[in-house]
Amino acid sequence: MSHMSESLVIRGPGQLDLEALPVQAPAENELIVDIKLGGICGSDLHYWKHGSSGASVLTDPMILGHEVVGIVQQAAADGAGPTAGTPVAIHPATSCGTCAQCTAGRSHLCLDGRYLGSAAHRPHTHGGFTTSMVVPRRNVRPLPEGVPLEHFAMAEPASVAWHAVNRAGSVTGRRILVIGAGPIGLAIVAVLRLRGAGEIVVSDLFPRPLDTARRLGADRTTSPGEPGGEETNVDFDTTFECSGTPAGLSQAVEATRGGGDVVMVGNQRVGDVPFPAARAISKELRISGSWRFQNEFDEVVQALASGQLDLTPIITHIIDWSDYNRAFELASRPSESSKVLLAIGPRHQVDAK
Missing domain, CATH: 3.90.180.10 (Medium-chain alcohol dehydrogenases, catalytic domain)
Known part of the structure; x- marks a missing residue:
């Protein structure tokens, strides 16, 4: 019964x-x-x-x-x-x-x-x-x-983050921008720190999640339109777009250096969204989608169990x-x-x- x-x-x-x-x-x-x-x-x-x-x-x-x-x-x-x-x-x-x-x-x-x-x-x-x-x-x-x-x-959102970082290839010593400090973006910050990223900059609209990003290992945080920030918010080796907004996608293309990587993690709306394709082409960017995860779940559980990842x-x-x-x-x-x-x-x- x-x-x-x-x-x-x-x-x-x-x-x-x-x-x-x-x-x-x-x-x-x-x-x-x-x-x-x-x-x-x-x-x-x-x-x-x-x-x-x-x-x-x-x-x-x-x-x-x-x-x-x-x-x-x-x-x-x-x-x-x-x-x-x-x-x-x-x-x-x-x-x-x-x-x-x-x-x-x-x-x-x-x-x-x-x-x-x-x-x-x-x-x-x-x-x-x-x-x-x-x-x-x-x-x-x-x-x-x-x-x-x-x-x-x-464990589940961290696996999404772990998979996204894998999509970028090696991040050791790289200068990295994370756009959007929701739970996935924040988990990406922690995984990047664990993987030996060089500099991690996080962009978000709200102060509270940016405080959390710094606790998890971000070197610097910024908000869109912040005065004086533009000149230092470019030439990133790799950018993770975690906001799921067209504005975030445009920012990712603009902020990444020529020959760099953009990993699209945040879900965009269904259908067409505006995308600065000409800039992505002329900068020869590698644009990757990242969707869920597979065996990363086991690696994340191990990292959480060992305390490597908190x-x-x-x-x-x-x-x-x-x-x-x-x-x-x-x-x-x-x-x-x-x-x-x-x-x-x-x-x-x-x-x-």
């Missing part, structure tokens, strides 16, 4: 509610995980505000969330994998394994791939903002005992999930918050930050 799980379900713009839903019976190679923390991502906010995220449009009720960590409640019946009581992070992607992208080692570009809390396919893929969920063993990563789960709550400064709030509307409103205000975590389950299980 299945038991019930409390889940945060989106039905349309602004239609977010906690609902009791049955937990399916796990297959031999699946575990049941009690989710403890869930990070609110930009895509979650888009579903909440617009009922869609990019080209993914809600047509049915869906459990949100893909940045989740928890504790194994029930081990896989086949006896393999982590045992009950093990803290785990959950890799949110599942790929087909057989298409041309998967066989070429680009499983994150699988056209038939699934991602937790995504309306890209129908039926939609339910997410991890739920008290208990069934997870295939291959998507579960055991975490070390004794390290607070909060340290791993940023992303807790990016977590600004941990809010009991019964207060989900306030959490989503706060997460949608970048001047006030970076990463907002939901404490999932009974209130006493996670201390509010």
Whole structure:
């Protein structure tokens, strides 16, 4: 007999509610995980505000969330994998394994791939903002005992950042600009510092995330239109565009030296956006897209476990999930918050930050 799980379900713009839903019976190679923390991502906010995220449009009720960590409640019946009581992070992607992208080692570009809390396919893929969920063993990563789960709550966005930095090639000793100090941009700063970048400059509209960027290793921060900053805000070897705005893309092309790299990380709106192509051509820039991640998730979990990477400064709030509307409103205000975590389950299980 299945038991019930409390889940945060989106039905349309602004239609977010906690609902009791049955937990399916796990297959031999699946575990049941009690989710403890869930990070609110930009895509979650888009579903909440617009009922869609990019080209993914809600047509049915869906459990949100893909940045989740928890504790194994029930081990896989086949006896393999982590045992009950093990803290785990959950890799949110599942790929087909057989298409041309998967066989070429680009499983994150699988056209038939699934991602937790995504309306890209129908039926939609339910997410991890739920008290208990069934997870295939291959998507579960055991975490070390004794390290607070909060340290791993940023594993998924950090993997996006790790993959983006990989897209740029070697960053050792390079002069680097990061445009947009949201959670991904901030995680990129930390990864760049870990990888031995020479100088890291971060640009954002708001003072609060720029303060966090400096804590994570940025050498200098700047705001667009800041007086006197223009002459020093050019000739970067590599620029990471993390704002997802046409203005940020233009700034990236302008600020990068001839022969340099621009990595586009922030999601631009669907359809055409203005792009200074002539400048990109005459400067012979390498323009790369960066989309999600694959094996980087394991490297990030290791870096977080060892303490090499500490992303807790990016977590600004941990809010009991019964207060989900306030959490989503706060997460949608970048001047006030970076990463907002939901404490999932009974209130006493996670201390509010």
